[in-house]
Amino acid sequence: MMTSSSTALAGESSARSIIVVEKLTKTFGQQRAVDEVSFDVKEGEIFGFLGPNGAGKSTTINMLTTLIPITSGKAEVCGFDVGRHPNEVRRNVGVVPQDYTADEDMTGYQNILLCADLYGIPRSNSKTHANELLSLVELQDAKDRKVSTYSGGMRRRLELACGLINYPKLLFLDEPTLGLDVQTRAAVWKYIRTLKEQYGMTLFVTTHYLEEADSLCDRIAIIDHGHIIKTGTPQQLKDGVGGDVIVVGVSEGQPDISADIAKIGLVKDVKKTDNDYRIKTEKGEEASPLIMGLIQSKGLHVTRISLTRPTLDEAYLELTGRTLREEETNKWSMRSQRRTMRTARS
Amino acid sequence: MTQEGESAARRSATTAQVPESQGTATPKQVRAATVAPKVNNSPIHGLWALTNRDLRKWYTNPYQLIISLIQPVIWMGLFGKALNFSSFITSSLGPNATPAEVNALMTQFFGTASYFSYLVCGMLIFVVVFTSAFSGMSVVWDRRFGFMNKALTTPVSRGTIVMGKILQSVARSLIQAVVVLAIGIALGMETDNFTLLGIAGTFAIIFLVAMGLSGLFVMLSLRSSDWQTQMAIINLLNLPLLFASNALFPTKIMPGWLQDVVKVNPVSYAIDGIRQMLIGAVGSYSLWMDFSVVFAFAAFFSIVGIVMSWRLLKK
Numbered sequence: 107m108m109t110s111s112s113t114a115l116a117g118e119s120s121a122r123s124i125i126v127v128e129k130l131t132k133t134f135g136q137q138r139a140v141d142e143v144s145f146d147v148k149e150g151e152i153f154g155f156l157g158p159n160g161a162g163k164s165t166t167i168n169m170l171t172t173l174i175p176i177t178s179g180k181a182e183v184c185g186f187d188v189g190r191h192p193n194e195v196r197r198n199v200g201v202v203p204q205d206y207t208a209d210e211d212m213t214g215y216q217n218i219l220l221c222a223d224l225y226g227i228p229r230s231n232s233k234t235h236a237n238e239l240l241s242l243v244e245l246q247d248a249k250d251r252k253v254s255t256y257s258g259g260m261r262r263r264l265e266l267a268c269g270l271i272n273y274p275k276l277l278f279l280d281e282p283t284l285g286l287d288v289q290t291r292a293a294v295w296k297y298i299r300t301l302k303e304q305y306g307m308t309l310f311v312t313t314h315y316l317e318e319a320d321s322l323c324d325r326i327a328i329i330d331h332g333h334i335i336k337t338g339t340p341q342q343l344k345d346g347v348g349g350d351v352i353v354v355g356v357s358e359g360q361p362d363i364s365a366d367i368a369k370i371g372l373v374k375d376v377k378k379t380d381n382d383y384r385i386k387t388e389k390g391e392e393a394s395p396l397i398m399g400l401i402q403s404k405g406l407h408v409t410r411i412s413l414t415r416p417t418l419d420e421a422y423l424e425l426t427g428r429t430l431r432e433e434e435t436n437k438w439s440m441r442s443q444r445r446t447m448r449t450a451r452s
Numbered sequence: 453m454t455q456e457g458e459s460a461a462r463r464s465a466t467t468a469q470v471p472e473s474q475g476t477a478t479p480k481q482v483r484a485a486t487v488a489p490k491v492n493n494s495p496i497h498g499l500w501a502l503t504n505r506d507l508r509k510w511y512t513n514p515y516q517l518i519i520s521l522i523q524p525v526i527w528m529g530l531f532g533k534a535l536n537f538s539s540f541i542t543s544s545l546g547p548n549a550t551p552a553e554v555n556a557l558m559t560q561f562f563g564t565a566s567y568f569s570y571l572v573c574g575m576l577i578f579v580v581v582f583t584s585a586f587s588g589m590s591v592v593w594d595r596r597f598g599f600m601n602k603a604l605t606t607p608v609s610r611g612t613i614v615m616g617k618i619l620q621s622v623a624r625s626l627i628q629a630v631v632v633l634a635i636g637i638a639l640g641m642e643t644d645n646f647t648l649l650g651i652a653g654t655f656a657i658i659f660l661v662a663m664g665l666s667g668l669f670v671m672l673s674l675r676s677s678d679w680q681t682q683m684a685i686i687n688l689l690n691l692p693l694l695f696a697s698n699a700l701f702p703t704k705i706m707p708g709w710l711q712d713v714v715k716v717n718p719v720s721y722a723i724d725g726i727r728q729m730l731i732g733a734v735g736s737y738s739l740w741m742d743f744s745v746v747f748a749f750a751a752f753f754s755i756v757g758i759v760m761s762w763r764l765l766k767k
Binding site for chain 1: 608
């Protein structure tokens with residue numbers, strides 16, 4: 107029963123919202139870990155929560171997966187309020203936690219069956235489904251070995267399989283590639299895209315890796331110190347930064363035409379250093395030919411030209427005033443994260 | 453390298469080569485094979501799975517079983533055999549004491565003529581106390597290593613999680629008690645008064661005491677993620693539970709204040725009941741009283757443990 111309504115703003119898709127969060131707050135004693143956060147996640151999209159450690163990402167995801175109670179605000183997942191109907195939320199979502207939660211004394215296959223039992227799924231179904239999921243994450247050869255023998259990448263893939271056992275419509279992934287090697291990262295991203303494209307699943311991913319958010323997510327919310335700074339598609343966030351930068355090099359001893367360049371509509375700013383014009387524009391691809399045309403019409407000789415699009419790095423820097431770096435958080439999560447990374451590298 | 457170049461390089465690095473495994477069903481085919489089934493939503497679903505998980509860790513590791521039996525066996529073997537109360541009484545009564553007189557005096561103090569049998573009954577509960585004390589540890593480990601969080605995101609009831617911990621501890625206590633009893637019999641426990649009903653009643657008491665004690669220790673561990681605190685709690689509670697009871701000595705010889713503590717210790721009632729049923733000893737309380745106290749103890753801490761789990765069992 108979907109009680110949420112999606113407000114269709116101009117230009118937004120009319121997909122239903124599968125997560126609706128309004129002014130969600132969590133305080134631990136005096137500390138506000140999550141401060142009046144509001145966002146919604148549309149069905150079928152990959153939504154990213156990007157921010158440094160201690161930003162409130164894990165606290166938010168823990169509230170949405172009903173692990174901790176909310177202090178104030180509203181959160182509806184799959185149409186159910188997390189406070190009033192936690193069990194319905196749990197039945198409809200899958201969770202891939204940050205920690206490695208599989209039981210090391212059991213085999214991979216046994217672990218998935220245990221998860222299925224916890225969801226009340228009959229063995230007649232879960233045995234087949236477990237084998238399918240193990241195929242999906244390419245663990246079928248290792249399924250009868252104890253998890254203690256698995257590498258970090260294999261454990262992460264097993265967690266993903268366990269998170270899918272209850273046929274969720276919505277999957278939460280908390281830092282899914284933390285500490286993993288490049289190959290496993292690529293594999294995890296591949297599975298995530300497959301889940302979206304072929305299963306129509308909605309995915310909620312928290313991460314502090316910029317390139318992960320950039321390449322994987324349809325929309326991102328940048329969160330820091332418990333606040334959402336900005337929400338948008340990766341492209342929107344990058345566009346918001348100030349624009350593309352075009353650097354045009356001219357040969358020596360030629361007159362300064364900065365003022366003329368600045369007159370071009372798309373150009374926002376021009377700086378001349380030595381023989382280079384550093385030009386900030388919107389829509390660099392469209393501005394480049396205009397600039398080239400202007401320079402050549404003035405009879406100047408162009409020696410080189412480059413166009414750089416802003417990265418999410420720069421977007422992040424501009425929005426938060428800081429670079430994305432590891433921050434000290436509470437002892438518990440640091441210890442837990444170190445253990446996760448150690449296990450990932452095993 | 454320009455930033456454009458850098459991000460292009462990153463992108464190509466990440467799309468590099470993850471080997472496509474052979475023989476994998478494509479996701480479209482995978483999806484068609486199974487559909488979401490009718491799930492079991494009963495409040496106790498998952499109880500067996502959770503209990504079995506913990507029990508499997510125990511029975512697949514035989515060393516743990518053996519080590520947990522060492523202590524009661526040492527107590528029985530050394531303490532039980534070394535303390536020959538009959539000889540104290542014989543020597544104090546003088547050289548003309550008859551066995552009947554000795555037995556009578558023993559029975560007056562201990563309720564039975566054989567101190568060793570008296571002790572074995574205490575040892576049965578000894579092993580239950582030690583096993584139950586560690587029931588909280590498994591909660592702490594699960595919380596530490598993330599399994600608890602995983603379980604908490606499933607629709608398994610919080611009370612079921614607690615009950616699973618209690619039941620696995622009870623199962624271990626029962627099995628270990630059987631082994632201790634067998635060893636006790638092998639070492640010379642009197643079996644003349646064994647009856648089927650008596651043995652059944654004994655294990656009923658063991659079941660209930662194990663339930664109550666596990667409930668208590670699990671409840672104390674619900675918010676804890678630190679095993680050292682757990683160890684401190686275990687060491688704090690074990691000693692009074694065992695020694696402020698009639699496990700080793702009759703309470704008649706204890707000072708008044710200690711007798712009061714013994715009176716509120718459910719362990720005393722359990723051991724008293726076992727002694728009456730197993731070795732036909734004269735009890736300090738009626739059997740009815742013993743069962744009632746132990747039953748109330750088990751019910752109280754199980755229920756409190758479950759109720760507290762609703763509030764306290766979260767990340």
